[in-house]
Amino acid sequence: MEDKRNGNHIYAQHINGNGELLWEENGVLIGTGENPRIIRNSDGTYYIFWTNDKILAQRIGDDGIGWWSEGGVEVYNSGVQDDYEVVDVDDGVVVVFSNNNIYAQKIYKNGTLDPSFPLTITTDKDLPQGALEEQYNLRIGAVGGNGERFTWQIVEGNLPEGLSLNSTTGIISGIPAELGTFNFTISASDGVSTAQKQFRLFVQIDTGMEIFDIGEYPAVAKGNSYLVVTRESIVGHTSSYIYCQFFDDNGYKDGDKMTIYENDTVGRLNVAYNPVNNKYLIVFKGGEYPDYKLYGIFIDGETHQAGDAFVIMDENCRYPDVEVNPQNGNFLVVASEDKYGGKWKGIVLNKDGQPQTEIFDIGEKSGWPYNCSIAFNPDNQEFLVSYTYGSNKYIWGRILKNDGILEDEKELASSSFYIGNCKLTYNQKTKKYFVVYYISTQCRILGRVINSDGTPSGEPFYISKTELDEHCGGNVATTSSGNTYAFWGDRSDENGEYDIDSLYIYAQKIGENGSEFEEDYLLTPYTGLKYTPIAVEGNTDDNLLVLWKSKEGSSYKVYGVFYNPSSSEKGDINGDEEIDISDVILCLRQAIGLDPVNIDLADMNNDGVVDISDVILILRKAIGLD
Structure with a gap:
């Protein structure tokens, strides 16, 4: 029919x-x-x-x-x-x-116009991505051979936990219970001949959240649970909304999506978690036209109940950021006046949202205020605030000390081109800040180490090892074990070729002297437009939860994955962050079939197989030739 x-x-x-x-x-x-x-x-x-x-x-x-x-x-x-x-x-x-x-x-009968056509698996290498908590169903197809029904099996690698391959139908089905990229080889046989093909399946977190503007991004904070926050702002002074969704440490939804605010306008927002009272604070521009203000809403980390919106700044402010001092529970909230040449302003709130200072000026330049970021230094009990203006070529910064004194303004970075978004993080292991920022004219992501006193340490450097078309600003986060990683969107596919129809999310490890991975790590190995990655501490000492938005229809859907950096650099098969003779031996064992193949780490030349050529490439790295 x-x-x-x-x-x-x-x-x-x-x-x-x-x-x-x-x-x-x-x-x-x-x-x-x-x-x-x-x-x-x-x-x-x-x-x-x-x-x-x-x-x-x-x-x-x-x-x-x-x-x-x-x-x-x-x-x-x-x-x-x-x-x-x-x-x-x-x-x-x-x-x-x-x-x-x-x-x-x-x-x-073999599905071709040639009775002698060889058995061939026809499904593309990159399978449609799966998601936690969502049913997955995909049939692997083939043609050729003698026309008898195929039998299927996995001969190398593994499917994600929760999925299985039907040996009769070739259908992969189930509900994925494991995140990340999975490489495996499937064989098909008609009883006489056999064909094999390698596949890759990416399993992500589908947050169920949407974003409705290309310049917007989700906000996320980690407490006992992860809280993801987005907004929907309707043009024409009609109802706009703030949505929230909690997730547990494994990426599963914890309760239903909540609508916690509705009014004429909701501007860009941010969120921070306070461990002192187990509450999240969301800050945003809101209110009824034309009487806009900067508001806050608390959400209880235990009950997930949202409180009433309260006024933080009784004036039209936008582009807020918020960070917490986890020792005394005080929040620093920073936002800009919504006008050309508007000031960046700050205020300190206690854990209950009560002002601890008057509203104070942080910076004022020509142009429209564009972006700010806050990082907290627990060693000195102080905040560093960075801020930019849309028509300027500088990132400025000021330190707010524990006694409420605002130090003099410092130039954190400059460029001969306009600077877009900037993002700060503080690393307790190195006792330094790191700022990542976007040069819009060049479409490049740069970073710079900042000393604990707010002065630059060394020169800025390019984050990415490629020079194609980086997009969507950049983001940076530090794991609880003290490793810093930057994230960005790029038109470059995994082979370093320009893909006009896609944006991919990449990661790079940041050291004192620059990017440390020899190759940028591809976090999202599938086509499609993926924007504005953000990251927070993950569910182990050395991983991060990374979220991004993907273009789907007229809006953007928010997805994520736990990024485990220790397994990122190709050639480091044993994950000890060094490429040495032990990695050569492990690659050799894979090449001759003694160990299961790890395509991600051992396939050095990206040809889809692990063989003696990959062993040689790892050996060259181990002895310092490459």
């Missing part, structure tokens, strides 16, 4: 003599198109044909599962009129059709 409920999709259903449905309740999806034809072959299987500016075909068994490539195989690939006929023959089906002239074509 043909289903037109959601476009021209072709469905099939098997009904027995008693009128009972034998396949899925709503039929099995065969492909996209129209004018379906079905014929039962003498071998007991069904051949289904349809048109979609070409003639396509699929073979299915009595179980309703396809045998050939998902979406069908081409019988004829040019324009075809609607009227065509199919005829069963011993070793396949003959199709008769017209395209001004009358044509005939035979498709064999």
Whole structure:
């Protein structure tokens, strides 16, 4: 039957003599198109044909599962009129059709036009990404061989926990319970010949949150749970909203998504967690037109209940940031006046939101205030605030000391081009700050080490090892064990080639003298537009939770993953952060089949296999030749 409920999709259903449905309740999806034809072959299987500016075909068994490539195989690939006929023959089906002239074509039982075509797995290497808590279902397709039904198995690597491969149908299904990138090899056999192919599956956190503006990004804070916050601001002074979702330490949703605020306008927001009273503070521009103010809302970390919105600054301020002193529970809130040449202003609140200082000026320059960031230094009990203006080429900073004294303004970085977003972090191990920032004209991400007194340490440096088209600003975070990592979006794919249709999220480890990974680490190995990564401490001493937004339809969906840096650098197979002879031996064991293959770390030349050439490349690194 043909289903037109959601476009021209072709469905099939098997009904027995008693009128009972034998396949899925709503039929099995065969492909996209129209004018379906079905014929039962003498071998007991069904051949289904349809048109979609070409003639396509699929073979299915009595179980309703396809045998050939998902979406069908081409019988004829040019324009075809609607009227065509199919005829069963011993070793396949003959199709008769017209395209001004009358044509005939035979498709064999192996799904090709050639009975001797070799068995070939046709599904793309990169499988559609999966998500925690969401059902995954994908059939691996193949054609060729002798036309018998394939049997399937995983011969190298592993699927994520929660997924399994059906050896008869080739369907990968289940609910993923493990995050990250998984590489594995699947084989298909028709009883005579065998084919293998390597696949990659990325499993992420689907937060269920949306973002509605290209310049917007989610906010996140880590307490006993992770709190992700987004906004929806409706043009025209109608209702706008703030949404919140809690997640546990494994990335699973903790309760339902909440709407905690509704009013005419909600501006860009931020959130911080206070361990002193187990509360989160969200800061944002809100209110009724034209009487906008800077507001705050507390959310209880235990009950997840939101308090009432309260005024932090009784004036029209925007682009706020908030950071907490985890020892005394005081918050520093910084925001800018919403006007050209507007001042950056700050205020200190106690754990309950009561002002501990008057509102004070932090900086004032020409241009529109653009971005600020705050980092807390627990060693000196003080905050460093960085801030920028849209038409300037500088990042300025000021330290707010524990006694409330605001130190003199310092120039943290400058450029001959305009500087976009900047983000600060403090590293207790090095006792220094690090600022990452975006040069919009060059489309490059830079970073600079900042001493604890707010003075620059060394020169700025490029974060990325590539020079393609970096986008979406940059972000930086430090693990609880004291390692700092930067994140950004880039048009560069994993082969270093420009991809106009995609943005990928990359990571790089930051040291005192620059980026430490020899290659940027690709965090999201799949196509599509992914923007504005943000990161917070993860669920172990040396990992981070990274979130980003992906363009889907008219809005952006927020996804994430736990990034485990210790397994990031290629060649460091044993994860000891050094490439030495032990890594060479481990790679050799993989190359000769003694150990399971780890494509991420051992495939040095990115050819999809681990062999002696990869052993040689790791050896060259180990002895200092590369």
